[in-house]
Structure formats: C-alpha cells, structure tokens
Amino acid sequence: MHTADFEVKPYPEMWAELDMDVARFDKARQMLGEIYGKMFLSQPNRPAGMVYFDNMISEIFGGRIKEMLAVKQEGRPVVGTFCVYIPEEIVVAAGGVCVGLCGGSQGSIPDAEKILPRNICPMVKSAYGFKAGRICPYFQIVDFVYGETTCDAKKKTWELLDRLVPTHVMEIPQMKKQRDRDLWLEEVKDFKTRVEEVCRKTISRDDLAGAIKVINDKRRALQRLTRLRAGTPAPISGKDALLIEQIAFYDEPIRFAAQVNALCDELDQRVAAAEGVVAADAPRVMVSGTPMALPNWKVHNLLETAGAVVVGEESCIGTRYFKDLIDEGAADMDRQLEALTDRYMQIDCSCFTPNDERVDQVLKEYRQSNAQGVLHYSLQFCHTYNIEEIKIREACEGEGIPYLAIESDYSPEDVGQLQTRIEAFLEQIRG
Amino acid sequence: MLIGIDLGSRTIKLAALRDGELIDQRLAASGFDPCGQSLEMLERYEPRRVVATGYGRHLAQESFAQEVITEIKAHAIGARHFFPECRTVVDIGGQDSKVISLDKQGRVSNFQMNDKCAAGTGRFLEIMAATLGFRLDEFGPAALASEAEVSINSMCTVFAESEVISLKNRGVPAADIARGVHQSVVGRLAGMLNRVGYGDHVVFSGGVARNPCIVALLRERLGGVRVESPPAPDIVGALGAALHAGR
Numbered sequence: 001m002h003t004a005d006f007e008v009k010p011y012p013e014m015w016a017e018l019d020m021d022v023a024r025f026d027k028a029r030q031m032l033g034e035i036y037g038k039m040f041l042s043q044p045n046r047p048a049g050m051v052y053f054d055n056m057i058s059e060i061f062g063g064r065i066k067e068m069l070a071v072k073q074e075g076r077p078v079v080g081t082f083c084v085y086i087p088e089e090i091v092v093a094a095g096g097v098c099v100g101l102c103g104g105s106q107g108s109i110p111d112a113e114k115i116l117p118r119n120i121c122p123m124v125k126s127a128y129g130f131k132a133g134r135i136c137p138y139f140q141i142v143d144f145v146y147g148e149t150t151c152d153a154k155k156k157t158w159e160l161l162d163r164l165v166p167t168h169v170m171e172i173p174q175m176k177k178q179r180d181r182d183l184w185l186e187e188v189k190d191f192k193t194r195v196e197e198v199c200r201k202t203i204s205r206d207d208l209a210g211a212i213k214v215i216n217d218k219r220r221a222l223q224r225l226t227r228l229r230a231g232t233p234a235p236i237s238g239k240d241a242l243l244i245e246q247i248a249f250y251d252e253p254i255r256f257a258a259q260v261n262a263l264c265d266e267l268d269q270r271v272a273a274a275e276g277v278v279a280a281d282a283p284r285v286m287v288s289g290t291p292m293a294l295p296n297w298k299v300h301n302l303l304e305t306a307g308a309v310v311v312g313e314e315s316c317i318g319t320r321y322f323k324d325l326i327d328e329g330a331a332d333m334d335r336q337l338e339a340l341t342d343r344y345m346q347i348d349c350s351c352f353t354p355n356d357e358r359v360d361q362v363l364k365e366y367r368q369s370n371a372q373g374v375l376h377y378s379l380q381f382c383h384t385y386n387i388e389e390i391k392i393r394e395a396c397e398g399e400g401i402p403y404l405a406i407e408s409d410y411s412p413e414d415v416g417q418l419q420t421r422i423e424a425f426l427e428q429i430r431g
Numbered sequence: 432m433l434i435g436i437d438l439g440s441r442t443i444k445l446a447a448l449r450d451g452e453l454i455d456q457r458l459a460a461s462g463f464d465p466c467g468q469s470l471e472m473l474e475r476y477e478p479r480r481v482v483a484t485g486y487g488r489h490l491a492q493e494s495f496a497q498e499v500i501t502e503i504k505a506h507a508i509g510a511r512h513f514f515p516e517c518r519t520v521v522d523i524g525g526q527d528s529k530v531i532s533l534d535k536q537g538r539v540s541n542f543q544m545n546d547k548c549a550a551g552t553g554r555f556l557e558i559m560a561a562t563l564g565f566r567l568d569e570f571g572p573a574a575l576a577s578e579a580e581v582s583i584n585s586m587c588t589v590f591a592e593s594e595v596i597s598l599k600n601r602g603v604p605a606a607d608i609a610r611g612v613h614q615s616v617v618g619r620l621a622g623m624l625n626r627v628g629y630g631d632h633v634v635f636s637g638g639v640a641r642n643p644c645i646v647a648l649l650r651e652r653l654g655g656v657r658v659e660s661p662p663a664p665d666i667v668g669a670l671g672a673a674l675h676a677g678r
Contacts, residue, residue, distance in 0.1 A: 397541075416486060417527065421544055424503035428539050 006037040006054070011062040018065075018140040025135045028107050029061055032295060039301055043237055045277045047270070049263030050240055056247050064250060065137045071097050072141065077198040080142035080165075081249070082127060083150055084316045084347060085172055087188050087340055089326065092253065093203045093211035094195050100249025101145065102136040103127035104293030106410040111135070115160065120153040121381045122409040123293055128157055131164050138250070139165065143198045146191070148172045150351040151384065168194050174352060176345060185341045192337070205333050212326045212336070218253045219322035221260035226319060228267040229311045230370045233276025234284065235267040238310020239300045245317050246294045283308040283429040286371035288362050288392060290379040291316035296410060299377050299418075306423050312369040314362050315377075320347060323361075350384035358388065359395045366401060373402035373429045375422075380409045402429050434478040435672025436496065437505065438465050438487025441525030441553060442638070445472050446669035448677065456666045461487070466494050482676040484668050486526065500675050502668055503531055503542050509671030510634040511537045513661040519629040521620060521649075522667070523639035525553045530623045543623045550586040551619040553639045558588055559612045562595050563605045571642035574609035581611035586619055610644070617648040624653070632657045640664035 008029045015022045036057055040046075056064070068078050077096035081088070088098040102108070108129030109122060115132065116125055130136035139145075144166040147158035158167045170187045173180030196202055225244065228235055244263075248256060270276065285308045287299060292315065300310050313319065326343040330336040348358035366374055374396050378385045389405050396403040404425040408414055432454075437444040443465060447455040455476075462468050465487045473481070473495065482498045483491035484505040492499050502524070510520040511533070520531040528551050532541040549555050560570040581603055585591045591612070598608050616639075624633070633656055639645055640660040650658045661667060 417544065420486075420501050420503070420527075421542075424501040424539065424542060427501060427504045431538060 006033055006041055007058065008033040008036070008060060009058055009062045011065070014062065014065065015137060018137055019134060020137060020140060021134045024133070025061075025137075028105075028135060031107075032057075032060075035295065039297055040239060040243065043239065043277065043304075045275075046240065047236055047263060047266050049259070049266045052259045052263075053240070053244055053247055056251060057243075060250075061137055065141065067252065068097050068099065068138075068141055071095075072143070075199060077143045077195055078141055079195070080138060080145040082146070082154070083148045084321045085148050085150065085170065085344055085349075086146045087191060087344060089208060089211040089215050089340060090188070090192050090195050090203065092214055093207040094199045094201060095207075096195065096199060097252075098249075099138050099142065100246075100293070101127055101138055101142075102130045102294065104296035104410065105130075106412075108133055108135060109410070116157065119381060120157075121151070121379055123291070123379055124151075124153045124157050126293075126410065128161055131161060144168050144194070146170065150349060151382070153381070172349075172351060176352060181341060181345055184345060185337065188337055188341055188344075205336065208333065208336050209328070209330075212328055212340070214253050214257075216325045216328060218248065218257045218260075219325055221257040221264070222248060222322040224264045225260055225267070226312060226322075226369070228264055228271060230368060231267075231271035231276070232284070232370060233274065233278055233280040233282065234309040234311055235270035235276055236263075237277045237304060238285075238287070238313075239297060239304055242292060242297065242300050242310070242313060242317070245313060245321070246292070248321065249294075249317070278307075278309045283426045284311045284370060284372045285309070285375050285426075285429075286312040286314065286362075286366050286369050286373070287318075287375050287377055288314035288365075289377040289389070290382050290385045291318075292377070293317065298408065298410070298415075299375065299406070302415070302418055302422050303375065303426075306419065306426055308422075308426050308429075311371050312365055314365050316349070319361075319365060320349070350388040355388060356391070359391050362392055363395060363399065366396075373404070373425065375425065376403070376405040378405070378407045380407055432476060432478045433673050433676040434473065434476060434481045435505070435669040435674070435676060436469055436473070436481060436483050436485075436491065437502070437666075437668035437672060438469060438483060438485040438491055439525050439668070440486050440527075442665070443468055443472065443485075443487075444666050444669040445469075446666050446673045447476055447478070448670075448673045451674075451677065453666075453670060453673075456663060456669070458665055466490050470495060480676040482672040484672040498676070500672060502527075503529060503539055505668040505671035505675065506636055507531050507533055507537060507539050507671065508674050509667035509669075510636055510661070512670060512674060513667075514632075514634050514659065517632060517634045519624070519627070519633045521624065521633055521635045522637040523551070523553055523616075523620070523635075523645070524637045524668075528552050528620060528623070528637075528639075530620070530627045530629075532627045532629070541627050543627050545619070545623070549588045551616050553637070555586075555588050555591070556612070556616065556639065556642065556645075558592060559595060559609070562592055563599070563609055563612075565605070565609065570609060571613070571644040573606045574613045575644040575647055577604070577606040577610040579604070579607035579610060580614070581607045583608075583611045583615040586615060591615070613642070613644045613648055617645060617652055620649065621652045629653075629656065631655065632659070635660045636664045636667035638665045
C-alpha cells in the first residue's frame with residue numbers, strides 16, 4: 001500500500017451513537033492516518049505480515065469497535081485498562097474483552113487541562129482528556145475502567161474519572177514482601193467479583209485455565225518476536241515491533257497471537273537469509289523506561305529516522321507486559337489465583353521499592369537483543385522512572401554501555417533538541 | 432579546500448581549511464533564511480567537501496552539504512584541534528548549552544544538554560542584557576565589575592525577566608543584577624558539569640566564551656580547574672565540521 005492511500009476508516013454514524021464529538025474526532029482520525037502513512041508505510045523492506053497490523057490501525061476506530069460492541073450485546077464485559085497489572089485472564093475467562101485505553105496523544109491534553117493540573121504526567125492527562133472530550137470510542141463502550149495505584153497522578157485522577165465512567169481501582173502494593181503479595185491476592189479476588197457482577201456469571205476453574213492459556217500464548221508470541229529482533233541485520237523495524245506491542249492491548253488475543261506467529265515465521269526466514277530492514281551496521285538501540293501508548297511513536301521515529309534500529313522495549317508496552325507467564329497447571333481456582341498473583345508480582349514496575357530486579361532485567365535484555373546502546377525514556381513528571389533512571393545509568397556506565405536518558409512529553413516542541421541528542425548518541429555508538 | 436559550516440540558532444559560522452590549517456573564517460546572523468545566508472557565505476570558495484553542523488544541518492544537507500555531524504561531535508573535534516589533550520568541553524550557544532566528555536582518543540563518551548527551553552544559553556543572556564539596558568559586549572564587563580551578590584532564582588527566560596524587572600524596580604543597580612544573571616548561568620553550567628564529571632582542565636567554546644564574567648565566575652566555581660578558550664571560540668563547531676570533512 002502507498003503512503004498516500006492509507007486512511008483510518010471513518011464510522012461517523014456509529015460514533016454518533018456512542019455519543020462522541022464526531023466532528024472533532026474525525027479530524028483526529030484523518031491526522032492519525034496521515035501520520036501513520038508517513039511514519040510506517042514509507043519504511044523500506046517491511047515484512048509482508050505487517051499488512052494485518054496496518055489493517056488493525058485502519059480499523060482502529062471502526063472494525064474493532066464493532067467486534068467489541070457485539071461482545072457487549074451478548075452480555076460479556078468490556079473492560080478498559082491503563083496498566084500491565086490488570087489480570088486480563090479474569091476478563092477473558094468471563095468471555096470478555098480487555099482494551100488498553102488511549103493515552104498517547106497530545107490532542108486530548110487541552111481537554112484534560114481544563115480540569116487537571118498542567119504539571120502531571122502526559123499519559124494521565126491524555127487518557128483523562130479522551131474521556132472528557134468524548135474523543136475515544138473505546139472509552140465510550142467500556143463497562144468499566146480498571147485503574148490502579150502505581151502513581152499519585154493516576155490514583156487521584158481515577159477519583160475524577162469515576163464521575164465520567166465507572167472506575168474500579170486496584171491497590172498495587174509498593175513492596176514485594178509476603179504481606180504485599182497477600183494484599184494483591186485479595187485485590188485480584190475483588191477484581192474477579194467485579195467482573196462476575198458485570199457479566200452475571202461465575203467464572204469456573206476451566207474458564208480461567210482456558211484464559212490463562214490464551215493470554216500465555218499471546219505473551220509467548222510476543223516473546224518470539226522479541227527473540228527474532230536480536231538478529232543482525234534486524235528483520236523488522238523497531239517502529240513496527242512497537243506498533244505490534246501496542247496493538248496487543250486492544251486486539252482479540254487468539255487472532256493476534258496467530259498473526260504475530262505468522263509474522264515470526266516470515267522473520268525466521270529473513271534471519272536465516274540474513275535479510276533485514278536496515279544494513280547490518282546500523283546502530284542497534286534498546287529503549288528502556290516508561291510506556292509508549294498509541295500513538296506515541298516519537299522516540300522510535302527519531303531514532304530510526306537518524307539511521308538506528310530499535311531492537312527492544314524494556315517497557316510496559318514491551319517486555320514488561322509479556323516476559324512472565326502464568327503456570328498453566330494449577331488444579332483449582334484458589335491455586336490459579338495464586339499462580340496469577342505470583343506472575344503479576346514479578347512485574348518490575350518502578351512503583352516498587354526496592355526494584356533492583358529491573359536494573360538486572362535491563363542488562364539482560366541489552367545482551368539478549370544484541371543492542372549497542374540503551375536509551376532511557378521517561379515521560380515528564382514520572383518521578384519513579386525518572387529517579388530509577390539513575391540506577392539504570394550507573395549500571396550501564398559500569399558495563400561500558402553507551403547510554404542516553406531523555407525526558408519528554410507528547411508535544412513536538414522539543415523534537416529539534418531530541419534529534420541532536422539522539423544523533424550525537426548514535427555518533428557515539430558508531431565511534 | 433575543506434569547509435565546515437555551523438548553522439546555529441543565532442549565527443552561522445564558517446571555517447575553511449587547507450592542508451589541515453584554518454585559512455579563513457566567517458560569521459553572520461542566521462536571519463530568516465539560514466540556507467540562503469550560508470550559500471552567500473560559501474560563494475567565494477571552491478571547497479572539495481562541505482560538512483554542516485548546528486540546528487540547520489539537515490537543511491544544509493538538502494541544499495549543499497555532503498555530510499552532517501552533530502554540534503556535540505563538531506565541538507569535540509574542534510576543541511581538540513586547539514587543545515589536543517582536552518577531555519571536557521563546555522559550549523554555550525545561542526539556543527543550547529552543553530557539556531561534552533571525551534575519552535583519551537577524543538571520542539565523545541558522554542554529554543549533557545540543557546532542557547528544551549533557552550535557560551542558561553546565549554539567548555538568555557541576550558534577553559537579560561536588553562532588559563537591563565546593556566549592549567551585549569558591555570554586559571559581561573559590567574557584571575564583572577560589580578561586587579554585589581544578587582541572586583536570580585528562576586532559570587526560565589520568561590520568569591527570570593520578571594524577576595529582573597522587579598529587582599530593577601526595587602532600585603538594585605543594573606550591574607549587580609547583571610552579575611546575578613551571570614552567576615545563575617554559571618550555576619546551571621556547574622550542575623551539568625557535575626553530572627558529566629570533569630578533570631582539571633575544561634575547554635570553553637561557543638560565543639558566550641567571549642563573555643569575561645561567565646569565564647571568571649566559572650573559574651571561581653570550579654576551583655583549581657584550568658578553564659581555557661580558543662582564540663575564536665565561536666568558530667569551534669565549524670572548525671570541527673571542517674576537520675571532520677578531511678577524515
């Protein structure tokens with residue numbers, strides 16, 4: 001498909017039924033299509049398997065919404081999420097759908113700033129603004145939103161968001177002691193009850209076993225994609241891989257895993273033939289830090305436009321979401337919920353203290369991905385990642401790994417400065 | 432002949448090399464058409480190769496330059512030309528300030544740049560000079576002559592300007608406020624130097640290195656560290672680009 005031919009498809013009647021601000025949203029739709037065409041379709045040597053994911057973007061405000069509405073009509077739950085702590089297996093076990101809500105765009109921030117303070121995380125503002133401005137169809141169809149207490153900006157925003165859409169908040173512990181795990185297990189049980197209330201159905205052991213398998217398969221497919229990116233030359237661009245990791249949060253999980261695996265079959269052949277999207281000597285960069293929610297492609301685009309290739313995301317939209325699996329052999333519901341809790345407690349989010357396993361994880365992924373440098377990305381006002389960055393930097397410098405830390409939001413105003421920093425970082429890698 | 436051209440946010444600098452020696456240098460305001468301005472500056476030369484750096488480097492590459500390098504690398508190479516052993520370069524340009532750390536061979540090993548605003552840059556000093564009624568060339572000497580310590584707390588150009596205006600209206604002498612402004616720029620620079628780390632020798636490049644007060648306060652702040660500037664500090668980036676053209 002040519003860059004100019006791509007569009008995100010419009011569904012104005014459906015949006016009107018969903019009580020959206022149709023005129024405004026349609027402009028955002030057009031812009032997304034133009035940006036996507038320029039940033040993605042113009043890339044050289046894209047794998048053929050990307051067509052499916054292009055189509056997922058083309059249908060992001062239509063086809064996928066229709067599928068979710070059909071799920072709802074059958075009385076099954078649709079749950080909006082913001083964080084990788086959501087036990088999505090429980091929603092899937094109830095026959096429902098999890099959808100990671102929009103929170104990666106500058107466009108909705110003015111809506112949020114009518115109410116929220118300016119000096120908070122852009123992801124929180126963007127997400128709130130999508131609901132306040134009625135410019136995200138996913139926000140309009142969810143039964144409830146799942147929020148958590150991973151940061152102060154989020155937990156206080158949920159109180160306000162709850163006025164606009166029912167918001168269920170789970171308390172995420174801040175340490176990893178036994179009593180913290182016990183707390184989290186109770187929170188997981190409460191969440192299950194909430195989901196069961198929405199769908200008026202009791203989740204059985206077999207329901208949950210099936211769901212654990214489905215989500216494990218999705219995570220396994222993403223793990224396979226990550227392993228393939230270690231090949232030199234890189235068989236897929238970082239932008240495309242990030243896009244797939246973003247789509248993982250709203251696509252139907254079984255179909256998604258099949259498509260990722262089909263793409264991986266193609267990438268297997270590329271790696272065997274030493275075929276890539278860039279020359280073998282293109283600098284290989286691993287990105288670590290805060291999540292990049294759709295359509296935040298800023299850093300990857302800057303890096304890859306400057307001639308690098310991104311070979312991994314140590315991030316919530318990245319390996320933090322799929323590196324750990326759940327034991328599939330638990331015999332009964334209690335043990336399943338414990339296995340599930342154990343898996344979620346392994347997530348090395350910077351909201352925990354101490355969180356030194358993340359430092360080890362960054363170094364491990366750096367080696368496994370055959371990267372040549374680490375770029376730490378932190379959203380503005382994300383205190384936990386911003387401060388934890390110091391430990392990541394020390395570890396990288398200690399190992400002699402070229403390292404660059406940037407802090408940014410969604411606005412384009414710092415692109416010039418970031419470009420200079422990123423190009424200088426690549427000069428450093430090239431030597 | 433090799434040419435390096437540094438398309439900065441405020442000025443464009445050109446360095447011409449023959450057989451590794453700097454034979455000519457030029458400086459002009461960037462204006463509204465940096466590319467046109469550069470072409471005018473290049474007219475009289477017939478270079479074998481042109482390498483561009485600075486904010487306008489990519490624009491230059493679309494029009495006339497064969498290669499681009501970042502300001503970071505250009506200043507590193509340029510500073511080494513004058514001081515072959517140097518390991519730390521401080522550059523204050525029109526729109527950004529940076530601290531660059533070099534390894535033994537002169538390769539960039541680490542760097543820090545200011546945030547996305549004009550805080551602590553040449554532009555900041557320009558605006559403060561205008562607010563206080565100084566010409567740019569008398570701003571540094573006037574501040575240096577003052578012995579009073581007035582502290583400017585805000586580094587944001589807009590907020591600092593209102594702070595300066597309120598000090599002025601409290602009757603504080605302009606030269607004392609000027610010293611405070613210089614002190615605040617140096618304080619910020621020292622913070623960046625501490626983050627990157629430095630030894631006993633710092634090379635100071637960029638147009639702001641011609642400001643005697645910034646240099647004096649930086650020496651004072653860094654204690655026993657030798658702070659040196661090349662004879663024409665503005666040209667260091669352009670020279671670095673020209674030297675790179677010959678590699």
